[in-house]
Amino acid sequence: MTTLSSTHHTPPPAKNIPMLTGGLPLIGHLTEFLKDPVSMLIRGWHEQGELFQFRLGTRKFVLFAGPEAHDCYFRAPRDHMSAKDVYQFTVPIFGRGVAYDVSPELMSEQLGFLYPELRESALRKFSDIMFEETMNFADAMGQQGELDLPQAMNQLTINIASHCLIGPEVRNQLNAGFAESYHDLQNGINTLGFFFPHLPTPAHRSRDRARKSISEMFERIVMERRRTGARSDDFMQKVMESRYKDGRAVTDEEITGILLTVLFAGQHTSAVLATWTCLELLNSPSYIDKLRNEMQEIYANENASNIDTLKQQSLMEYTIRENERLHPPLILLIRKVLKPVQFGDHSVPAGTLAMVSPAAAHRLPHLFANPDRFYPERFASPNREDKQHRYTLIGFGGGNHMCMGKHFAYLQLKTIWTVLLDRFDFFTDRDIPAPNYGSWVTGPKEPCRVRYQHRSKSGIFH
Numbered sequence: 001m002t003t004l005s006s007t008h009h010t011p012p013p014a015k016n017i018p019m020l021t022g023g024l025p026l027i028g029h030l031t032e033f034l035k036d037p038v039s040m041l042i043r044g045w046h047e048q049g050e051l052f053q054f055r056l057g058t059r060k061f062v063l064f065a066g067p068e069a070h071d072c073y074f075r076a077p078r079d080h081m082s083a084k085d086v087y088q089f090t091v092p093i094f095g096r097g098v099a100y101d102v103s104p105e106l107m108s109e110q111l112g113f114l115y116p117e118l119r120e121s122a123l124r125k126f127s128d129i130m131f132e133e134t135m136n137f138a139d140a141m142g143q144q145g146e147l148d149l150p151q152a153m154n155q156l157t158i159n160i161a162s163h164c165l166i167g168p169e170v171r172n173q174l175n176a177g178f179a180e181s182y183h184d185l186q187n188g189i190n191t192l193g194f195f196f197p198h199l200p201t202p203a204h205r206s207r208d209r210a211r212k213s214i215s216e217m218f219e220r221i222v223m224e225r226r227r228t229g230a231r232s233d234d235f236m237q238k239v240m241e242s243r244y245k246d247g248r249a250v251t252d253e254e255i256t257g258i259l260l261t262v263l264f265a266g267q268h269t270s271a272v273l274a275t276w277t278c279l280e281l282l283n284s285p286s287y288i289d290k291l292r293n294e295m296q297e298i299y300a301n302e303n304a305s306n307i308d309t310l311k312q313q314s315l316m317e318y319t320i321r322e323n324e325r326l327h328p329p330l331i332l333l334i335r336k337v338l339k340p341v342q343f344g345d346h347s348v349p350a351g352t353l354a355m356v357s358p359a360a361a362h363r364l365p366h367l368f369a370n371p372d373r374f375y376p377e378r379f380a381s382p383n384r385e386d387k388q389h390r391y392t393l394i395g396f397g398g399g400n401h402m403c404m405g406k407h408f409a410y411l412q413l414k415t416i417w418t419v420l421l422d423r424f425d426f427f428t429d430r431d432i433p434a435p436n437y438g439s440w441v442t443g444p445k446e447p448c449r450v451r452y453q454h455r456s457k458s459g460i461f462h
């Protein structure tokens with residue numbers, strides 16, 4: 001039975017949280033963790049069960065593994081488990097006065113301005129932009145060639161995210177400095193920055209310059225919209241017109257910060273999952289045929305490409321879901337325990353860094369049959385392996401920090417691979433690359449190039 005401790009009653013005497021074997025003096029489990037954190041955490045689950053500790057250097061971490069443990073983790077109130085205390089490295093990127101720089105309540109209020117825009121029912125208007133951007137991208141690819149896949153997916157998702165989420169002005173300025181500044185801002189997320197976000201390294205100086213130039217660009221657009229009275233149906237407009245509960249308007253600095261938070265949370269994660277999707281399909285080409293057959297059937301009757309037709313592509317949906325399972329871009333979610341949290345007979349003490357690992361959880365063999373196999377049908381009836389518990393599949397997190405962009409991300413990934421698989425054949429001579437655990441968002445190790453060839457004119461999106 002899972003309980004969360006409350007300060008109002010005395011919990012039963014807690015058992016010690018078991019320690020993962022194999023730790024070394026001083027460094028603990030650091031070497032094994034840096035080499036392959038996911039295998040280490042799966043080993044921990046096999047060995048110790050749903051809750052265990054390990055050490056990275058002198059710091060102790062506790063992993064919550066498995067649906068019941070995830071439930072306890074995600075349900076913990078914010079004053080027990082804090083994301084803010086862990087994600088301080090984002091403050092120089094998102095900016096002061098927003099997201100993890102403010103109280104969790106204020107952060108929720110700020111992100112709440114955009115919740116209605118990201119609800120499934122509100123996504124219809126984005127679907128046309130996603131198709132338009134992907135078709136333009138496909139046109140520019142020409143008849144044949146070679147792609148640096150992660151870079152190409154990064155570019156395409158920047159085009160889509162800047163167009164849908166920020167607004168057409170930023171999309172049109174991609175070539176005029178925004179893409180470069182955004183890239184420098186992305187490089188500001190590095191291991192050193194996680195521990196020392198304000199250290200004056202060259203990467204951090206470029207990050208700060210880029211932040212300033214993006215904020216000037218956004219503020220110019222906001223001012224221009226206010227001056228001309230022009231209104232757009234986009235996130236920038238929504239935040240500009242929002243009011244806090246106490247009636248206060250959102251400042252220009254906060255507008256930039258909220259938009260950057262959403263852009264950062266959503267763009268690179270989507271690019272990485274789009275990349276893995278292509279690589280897994282190339283490794284199991286029979287699914288490419290099945291996906292094309294599904295598309296032929298659906299688009300023969302409904303020649304419009306939009307959110308409704310995408311919804312009918314159930315194999316495409318399961319394919320993306322299988323990639324979320326095998327390659328969740330965020331392999332670790334971290335919180336600092338502020339007040340003891342009880343799970344079963346154990347009490348996780350204040351001060352602990354508590355983790356959930358979507359990547360480890362998605363390979364637990366009692367939940368996912370043959371977990372290393374790419375098998376999208378595991379989500380179809382009657383298997384429905386993800387439906388065993390609400391926290392079996394957790395690539396988008398859960399609880400009060402649950403991703404707000406999941407439906408947007410799915411729509412985008414389905415659009416990208418619907419158009420590109422229809423338009424091109426892709427080829428690679430290599431096996432699927434191993435994950436690159438050195439980066440905050442876990443993509444494949446590079447180089448990761450694929451060749452492509454335009455298919456015959458009989459396709460749908462030509």
Ligand code: HEM
Pocket residue numbers: 083111118165261262263265266267269270273328329330333334394395396397398400401402403404405406408409
């Ligand atoms: C494949 C794409 C994506 C993945 C895998 C992903 C994954 C996640 C995960 C795991 C979290 C929870 C983090 C935690 O608990 O510490 C999260 C939070 C968040 N995501 Fe996403 N996300 C994706 C796309 C998006 C998109 C497209 C948007 C916006 C349009 C977005 C906006 C956010 C925001 C704002 C949060 C923070 C929520 C909060 O802390 O209250 N994400 N995402």
